[in-house]
Amino acid sequence: MTCDTLARRSGAQSYVRDVAVGLLRAGHEPIVYSPERGLAAADLGRATIPVATDLDALGAPPDFVHGNHHAEVMTALLRFPRAVGLHVCHAWSAWEAHPPRFPRLRRYVAVDETVRDRLVSEEGIPPERVRVVLNPVDLRRFPPRAPLPPRPTEALLLSNYAGETTHLPAVREACARTGLRLTVVGAGVGRVEERPEELLAGAHVVFAKARSALEALVSGAAVVLCDATGSGPMVTAREFAALRARNLGIRTLDRPVSPEVLAGEVGRYDAADAAEASRLARESADLASIVGSLVAVYEEALAEDAAAGPPDREAEERAAASYLRWLDRMHLQARGWTTAAVDAERRAAGARIAAIESGGLAAANEELRWMRASATWRLRRLVLEAPGVAAAWRALRRGRGRG
Numbered sequence: 557m558t559c560d561t562l563a564r565r566s567g568a569q570s571y572v573r574d575v576a577v578g579l580l581r582a583g584h585e586p587i588v589y590s591p592e593r594g595l596a597a598a599d600l601g602r603a604t605i606p607v608a609t610d611l612d613a614l615g616a617p618p619d620f621v622h623g624n625h626h627a628e629v630m631t632a633l634l635r636f637p638r639a640v641g642l643h644v645c646h647a648w649s650a651w652e653a654h655p656p657r658f659p660r661l662r663r664y665v666a667v668d669e670t671v672r673d674r675l676v677s678e679e680g681i682p683p684e685r686v687r688v689v690l691n692p693v694d695l696r697r698f699p700p701r702a703p704l705p706p707r708p709t710e711a712l713l714l715s716n717y718a719g720e721t722t723h724l725p726a727v728r729e730a731c732a733r734t735g736l737r738l739t740v741v742g743a744g745v746g747r748v749e750e751r752p753e754e755l756l757a758g759a760h761v762v763f764a765k766a767r768s769a770l771e772a773l774v775s776g777a778a779v780v781l782c783d784a785t786g787s788g789p790m791v792t793a794r795e796f797a798a799l800r801a802r803n804l805g806i807r808t809l810d811r812p813v814s815p816e817v818l819a820g821e822v823g824r825y826d827a828a829d830a831a832e833a834s835r836l837a838r839e840s841a842d843l844a845s846i847v848g849s850l851v852a853v854y855e856e857a858l859a860e861d862a863a864a865g866p867p868d869r870e871a872e873e874r875a876a877a878s879y880l881r882w883l884d885r886m887h888l889q890a891r892g893w894t895t896a897a898v899d900a901e902r903r904a905a906g907a908r909i910a911a912i913e914s915g916g917l918a919a920a921n922e923e924l925r926w927m928r929a930s931a932t933w934r935l936r937r938l939v940l941e942a943p944g945v946a947a948a949w950r951a952l953r954r955g956r957g958r959g
Contacts, residue, residue, distance in 0.1 A: 557586060558621065558628035560652050562607060563594030565748065566716065567767045568624055568646050571667075572596070574694045575622070576605045578847035587618065589632055595750075611635045620854050626656045630879055633660055637872075640861040642853060644689075645671045648806050651886060655679050658875045659868060662857035665689050665850070668803035687853050691767060691803060692846035693774050695838060701757045701776040704827035708760035708778065711736035714752065714768040715783055719744040722784035723813040727763050730818035736761060761822055769804040773837035778830040779804075780821045787813045790824040793832035800840055 559572045576586040597607045621641030623629025642663040647653040666672035675681040718724045731738040762772035763782040781788030786809030
C-alpha cells in the first residue's frame with residue numbers, strides 16, 4: 557500500500573491503517589510505503605505492519621500495489637516493473653487524489669458515488685475500470701457505546717478544520733441553544749486524540765463528516781453532518797443508505813453552517829433511531845467485509861493483467877512521461893507561473909547561450925547565476941524534490957537501460 561505521508565493522522569492515513577490491519581488479519585502480508593514517517597507510521601508499527609520509506613530496502617517485490625496517492629503509486633509501479641496495481645481516489649477535488657494513467661494500473665476504486673463521478677466524468681477513467689468500495693471502520697476499535705439517554709447533554713465536534721474562523725462558533729452557539737456541553741477535538745484547536753473511540757463512548761451528539769462521522773455512527777452516537785464547508789442532516793436510519801453512499805461527505809453538506817440550522821438538526825435527536833442508524837453503520841462498514849471486497853478487486857486486476865500478456869514497456873514509458881508533464885503543470889499552476897512566462901525565459905536563455913560563446917569564463921559564470929535564479933530552474937528543482945518524482949525518473953532511466 558502507498559500513502560503520501562504517515563507523519564499525521566487524517567482520513568487517508570486512517571484508511572491505510574485499517575485496510576492494512578484487515579489484510580493482515582485475512583492472512584495477507586501488507587507493507588506500507590510512504591516517504592514520510594510519523595504518528596500514522598507508529599500506529600502501523602504497533603500493529604506489526606512494516607513501513608518502508610525507501611523501496612530499495614524491500615527484500616522482495618510486492619505482488620500487488622494498492623495506491624492511495626499519485627506520486628507514491630507511480631513510484632512503486634516504476635520501481636517494481638512486474639507489479640500490478642489499483643488506485644484509490646479519496647476526494648472530490650484534492651490534487652494528491654489525482655488518478656494517474658498507467659498500463660499496470662488495472663483498476664480504480666472510488667470511496668463513494670461522488671468520487672466515482674470525478675473519476676469517470678472529470679478524469680476520463682473508463683467506467684468498466686472503476687469500482688466503488690466504501691470506507692471501512694475497524695469495529696474492534698469502535699465497540700458500541702451504552703444506550704443513549706432520552707435527552708442528550710454531551711456534544712463532541714470532531715474536525716481538523718474546526719476553529720474560531722470556521723464552523724466552531726456556529727456549533728458552539730447551537731450547543732448553547734440546545735443545552736449541550738461541547739468538547740472540540742482537532743488539529744485546528746491543538747487537540748489531536750490518539751484514541752477517539754474513548755471520547756465517542758461518552759458523546760451523545762457528534763458534529764462531524766466523512767470518516768469521523770462514520771466512526772461516531774458505529775460507536776452509537778447521534779451524528780449531525782457538519783464541517784467548515786457546510787452542514788447536513790442528522791443521520792437517521794431512514795436516510796443512512798443515501799448518506800453512506802456519499803461517504804457522509806461533501807455532497808451531504810449542502811446547507812449553511814449556522815446556529816439555527818445546527819440547532820434544528822439537534823432537535824431531531826431520537827435515541828432509538830440513533831441506535832438503528834448505528835446498527836446499519838456497523839453492518840455496512842465492517843472491516844473484514846470491505847477488505848474482502850478490495851481483495852476481489854485485486855484479483856480482477858491480476859487476472860486482467862495476466863490475460864494481457866507481457867508488459868508494453870514503450871507504453872509504460874509514454875505514460876510515465878505524460879505523468880511527469882502533468883506534474884510539471886501542477887507545480888506551475890500552484891505557483892502562478894504560466895506556460896508563456898516559462899517559454900519567454902527559454903527564448904531569453906537561447907539568446908544568452910549565443911553570447912556566452914564569445915564571452916569567456918566570467919561571462920559563463922554570470923549566465924549560470926542568472927539561470928539558477930530563473931523560474932525554469934526553480935521549477936526543475938521543485939519537480940525533482942516532489943515526493944516520488946526523482947525515484948520515478950531514476951526507475952524510468954533504469955528501464956531504458958535494460959531495454
